Amino acid sequence: MIDAEQHYHARLRAFAAETVAPGGIVLLGSSHLEWFDAPRLLPGRRCVNRGIASDRLGLTERGILHRLDVSCFDLHPAAVVFENGANDLGELWRNGIPPLEAIIAAHERVLATIRGRLPAVPLVVVNVLPTTGRFAGLNALVRTFNPHVARHAAAHGCTLLDFHAQCAGADGALRAELTDDGLHLNATGYALFAAALAPHLPQG
Numbered sequence: 001m002i003d004a005e006q007h008y009h010a011r012l013r014a015f016a017a018e019t020v021a022p023g024g025i026v027l028l029g030s031s032h033l034e035w036f037d038a039p040r041l042l043p044g045r046r047c048v049n050r051g052i053a054s055d056r057l058g059l060t061e062r063g064i065l066h067r068l069d070v071s072c073f074d075l076h077p078a079a080v081v082f083e084n085g086a087n088d089l090g091e092l093w094r095n096g097i098p099p100l101e102a103i104i105a106a107h108e109r110v111l112a113t114i115r116g117r118l119p120a121v122p123l124v125v126v127n128v129l130p131t132t133g134r135f136a137g138l139n140a141l142v143r144t145f146n147p148h149v150a151r152h153a154a155a156h157g158c159t160l161l162d163f164h165a166q167c168a169g170a171d172g173a174l175r176a177e178l179t180d181d182g183l184h185l186n187a188t189g190y191a192l193f194a195a196a197l198a199p200h201l202p203q204g
Helices: 004-017 086-095 100-117 133-155 163-167 187-200
Strands: 025-029 047-051 079-083 123-126 159-161
Touching (some): 163 187
């Protein structure tokens, strides 16, 4: 298991040291995007991976709201893919904090900030995936949260990718063939994600 704080700051140092040509597709989120092998699964797209495993929206002293410059704006992207909220919801599920209303507000603030700085850049918003197994208890919060994700995407002129619907089985849980641990996608899950995401991205 990673030390979330150390990993966060190590990734930020790596981002700051990296020279990236403008015009890429920024992947902004947590483990789902950090572990996404975009060069292999999205050939023909130049993706810039700015996922940080365990990262959250930014209600504490770290999180996406605090790293938008190095993770997004400094890169002058041609498009942005944003997916986050699961780790904040997980914290609420396990420990009763932060309040759901605060998580919802932080998610919208991320989108509002990106759209304010990048008004003409395509922004794809991915909703939170279902879970299964020992993480299945998180699903009720996810189902409550995702309509707000859709509302935020519409309010800020974003494309919503409802990947939750593609991953959920008849019982609403993450389909077993898409995960090995009940929370994260496996190779089959990532192949499905790439196929769902690709039509929304520019070429090159």
